[in-house]
Amino acid sequence: MASNDSKTWLLLIHQIPPKPNALRVKIWRRLQQVGAVAIKPSVYAMPFSEQSREDLSWTLKEIVDGGGDGSLSEARFIEGLTDEQIIAMFQNTRTSDYEKIIQEANLLIAEWSSGGDSPHDPAVKGAAQVSKLRRRLDNIAAIDFFRAPERGTAEILLKELAKRLSGQSETAAASYRERREDLSGKTWVTRRNLFVDRIACGWLIRRFVDPAAAFKFVSDPQYTPKPGELRFDMFGGEYTHEGDCCTFEVMIRRLQFQDRALVPLAEVVHDIDLKDDKFGRPETVGFNVLLTGLGASQPNDDERMTEGFRLFDNLYAYYQRRKRE
Template sequence: MKIWRRLTQAGALPFKGAAYILPYSEEHDEFCRWLVSEAVGMGGEAAFVHVERIETMHDREIIDLFNKQRVRDYQDIEKGLEGLERRIQSIKKGSSIQGNKKLTEQLYKLSKELEAIRRIDFFSSKAGAVIKKRMETLQAELKSMERAYTGIRIPAIVPRRIKDYQGKTWVTRKKPFVDRMASAWLIRKFIDPEASFGFIDEKETAHLGKNMVAFDVMGGEFTHIGDMCTFEVFIKSFNLPDRRIKKIAEIVHELDMKDDKFKTPEAKGIEEILAGIKKTSKSDADALERGMTIFEMLYESKA
C-alpha cells in the first residue's frame, strides 16, 4: 500500500494490470531506484526497467492514457472551482464580501492542489490548461472585488404582498442551479401556483416586460442581499414563516453561498442530485422543473 501511494503521488500510470509506467527523466530514474530500495528494505521485491517503446502501442496512445488519468485527477478541482464561481457570482449579485476570508482560503487551497496535479501532468493535457485558466480568472475576480469593496451599505428588504405577484412571468439566468431551482419552487408553492418561468441574459434585466419579474440575477427585483441568497430573500420579503422552508433555506444557503454558515449534512447529496439534473436535462425549462420536483420532495420529507 505504501509503494502504491508513492507511485500514485508521483503520477505513475497503472498499465495493463501488471506494471506502472512513468515518462523517463533523471528524477524519475532516481525515484524508482529509491522505491526499489525501499521495497527490498521492507522484505519485498521490486524491479524497474527503461524501455524505448511499447511494441503494441504508439507513443500517442500512451500519452493519451496519461492525459485521461490527469483528467480524473482534475475533476475534484473542477468541482471546487464550480462552488467558488457560484459564491463569487453571489457576491456580484449583491452579497457582502465581508467575513469571507474562507473564500480566499478555499481558492488558495485549490490552487495548491492544482499545482500538485500539474507537476505530474507530464504531457500538459488540455484539461489542465482549462482548469488553470479558470483558476486564474477566479483569482483575478476575487482580487478585483476585494479592492472594490468599501463597506457599501446593504439595502433593506422591502416587504411584499403575495396578491401583487399573481399571473407573472418570472425570469432568471440561463442554466439554472440550486438557488434558482429552489426559488422557482418557492414561487410556485407559496406565491403563485400558476407562475410561469423564462430565461434571460443579465443585460436584458433593464428591458423586461410589464408582467415580468426577474430573480436571482444582477439587478433583479429579488436577488442576493448581504449574506442572504435569493431563496432567503424571498422568504423574508413575503414573510413566509413555515419551519420546513427555513430548513430548506439552510441547505440552499450552504450550497449557494459556500460560507459554512450552516452545517447541513444532507446538502452534499442534494447538490449531487441537482448536478445530475443539470447535466441530463434537455433544456433550461426541463432542468428547472425537475429541480423544483426535488425541492417539493425535500419539503415533504421535513413534515
C-alpha cells in the same frame, strides 16, 4: 447515428515520453490553461473554434518539440460518449474553479459584515483582494465554454464585494417588503443552466406565490426586464443575493413566509449555493448529489425546473413531517 445538431469537437490525442517529467507537467498545465478537458487518457477535447484550434495546435507543437507525438482532429460523437456528457465534464471542471472563488468571496463578506475588518481600512487591502478575485474570475470565465451554474453565483458575490467597497448600502433592498398578491401574473426571469438557488426560487414562486407563474431563462446576465417581468438570482435583479444570503433566503424574508419547514430547506439551499458550510445539515450532501445528477442528465431548463420541483416537494414534505413530530 449522429444527429444534425451534434457538436463538432477538437480532439488532441498525444503520447508524451515518460522522461523528462517536466514536459508532461508543462503540457498538463498548458491544457488546463486553455480549458481543455480529458475525455480519455491522453485524449483532450475542446469545443470547435478557431481559438481552440490555435491553442491546441501550439500545445501539439510543444509536445512534438519535446520528443512526443500526437495529432489534432475534428470529431463528432456517434455512439458511446454523448455531447451532453462532454459538456457536463466541462461544466464540472469549471464548477470546482468557481467554488474556490465563491468560498473566498463569502469569507470576505463574512469578515466585512462582522464589524471587525472594514474594506476601507488600508491594512485590509480590500480593493486589492477584490481585484485579485475579479482577475481570477475573468480568467475562469474565459474558458467556461458552457457556462457552469456556479458562474452566476460567483459574479453576484464579486459585485456584492465591489458594492461594499464603493460604500453603497446593501440594506436598502432588505428593508423592502412586497405583497404576494401583487406578484401574480408576472413572468419570472432568471439565468439559463439552472441549479439549486434558481430551482428553489422557482419552486417557492409556484408553490406559495403564483401556481401559474411563467418562467423565462436568458443567457444575458445584464438582461433588461420587460413590463410584467421580474428577475431573480441575477445581478441587479428584483430578487437576488443580499450580503451572505442566497436568493432563496432573500425571497423568504422579503415575502415574510412564516412556514417553519422552509427554515431548514433554506439552510440546505444556502450551503449548496454558497458553499460555506454555514449550517451543515446532514441531508445537504445527498440533496446536492441529486441536484448535480439532475443537471448532468437534463440539459433543458424547463424540464430541469419541473423535475427539480419534485425534489424540493419531497424535501419540504420531509421537513413538514419533522416539524409535526
